[in-house]
Amino acid sequence: MDSLWAGTNWELILSIIAGSAFLAFLGDFLGYKYGKQRVSIFGLRPRYTSHLITALTGVFISVAILTVMSIVSQDIRTTLFSMKYVQQQLLNLNVELQKSRSDTELTTNELHHARALLGEQQESLQMTTVSLDLARMDLESLRNDSLLLQNEKNALEAAVSALRGESDELKQKLETMRQESIAFHANLLLGQQAVLPNSSRARIEAVLELLKKTVTENVRSSISENIFTYGRYDLSIIYDPEEEAEMIEQLLIASEDRCYVRALCAENVPFGDPIEIRLDYGLSLLIYREGEPFYRKAVDPTRSGFDAEKELHFFLRELKKQALQDGILPEPSTHNVGTLEGEDFFDAVERLKTVQAPVIINAITLQDTYTEGPVKIRIEIEE
Structure with a gap:
């Protein structure tokens, strides 16, 4: 209330009151004066003329008050001459205000929704952070396990490498022992003879017997070189009769050509084992x-x-x-x-x-x- 009275323009109010009183007095004075003189305006009777002057004085007072207030106050001037415009502006402002309120309400709702989403995301982030921490712990544990496994792997590889070395050494020693204990290796040529063209069955059989004799001599010679290392060797040479018979038949078929017959060791033969002979034959051409x-x-x-x-x-x-x-x-x-x-x-x-x-x-x-x-x-x- 104090602020309301403090903002009042007392000078303007007092001036308007004083001016209105003066104009009222002046109008009354003029009406009275012209009434006594029985002056007539517009052909009116003096009494009505007095009333007209009084009314005009009131109009003049109102116009004067409005003029003074319009000159002095922008708000009054706007109210008097621009009220509809102001009302339209107020209406527009109210519409805009309503729209702003709607937008504000919508924005507020969106803000609440965003805050809710933010809360959910924060909770999700918190859960993700916890999961990440757990995953990091698991990863660290896995790394430690991997390091332990790698160390175990390296140790096992070293052990395997050592075992392989021992295995290779044992294999080499075993192979050396086998080589030393093998009297005749597989496919070793123990003898060969030529079968001349147009040889008869008897001649082929004689060549075969000569080949067997050569094989026996070569075997005895080889054994005698190792007798001091492996002791005595009971000589046993085995031929396949079916193979001999088939070979003789094939040589008879090719009797017009010179042929060769070879006696080969069928497989590796350790000292003391019998020697199996494999026969090989074919055409013998002059090279x-x-x-x-x-x-x-x-x-x-x-x-x-x-x-x-x-x-x-x-x-x-x-x-x-x-x-x-x-x-x-x-x-x-x-x-x-x-x-x-x-x-x-x-x-x-x-x-x-x-x-x-x-x-x-x-x-x-x-x-x-x-x-x-x-x-x-x-x-x-x-x-």
Whole structure:
């Protein structure tokens, strides 16, 4: 209430009261004066003229009050001349206010909903955080378990490696013992004979008996070399009669051609066990003639880094490849195709060391050589 009275424009109010009193007095005075003089306006009677002047004075007072207040107060001026506009604005403002209230209410509802969602998300986040902490603990536990398992794995691998080493060592020792205890290896060539063309059954049987004799001699010779290591050996050589009969029949069919017969050890035979023989046969073709230089190679002993012995070994390996390509059968257990006297080999090495110019190395056959071999050669150095 104090603030209401404190904001009142007393000067304006008092001025309006004073002005109104003055104008009322003036109107009354004029009405009275003109009434006494019986003045007539617009042909009215004096009494009515007095009333008209009084009314006009009141109108003038009202107009004066409104004019003064309009001049002095913007609010009154707006109220008098712009009320409908103000009312329209108020209506628009009320509509906007209502809309704002609706928006505010909607926003408030959305805010409540968002807060509810936020609460749910916070709870979910809290649960996720707890789950994450548990997962981290599980991960750490798994890492520790993995580290322990890795250590155990490394220890087991080390143990396995050690066991493998021991196993390999035992296998090697066992293999060495087996090798030492094996008298004859599988596919070892114990003897071979040639069956000449147009041989009769009796001749083929004689060749077979000669082959058996050769096998026996070779076996006895091999046993005698190891008798001091393994003691006496009871010789027992076993042939398959059915295999012999079939071989004889096949050789008779191919009697027009030269053939070969080979006696091979059927399997590894330890000392003391009987020796089973496997027979092999086929066509025997003439591959090299006696004295024929069947392989040649040019070398330059004067080149830098030349090694005569190494070069000759390489020459023999190439010679072996050539013999195999030409049709020579290798010895099954060693894959050798022939022989070269050691003295002849080292003589050739010394000769290569002394020459001072490019030469040709020749391999000369010492005899007619057939499919079954072996290829017996001598080496000649041709300058």
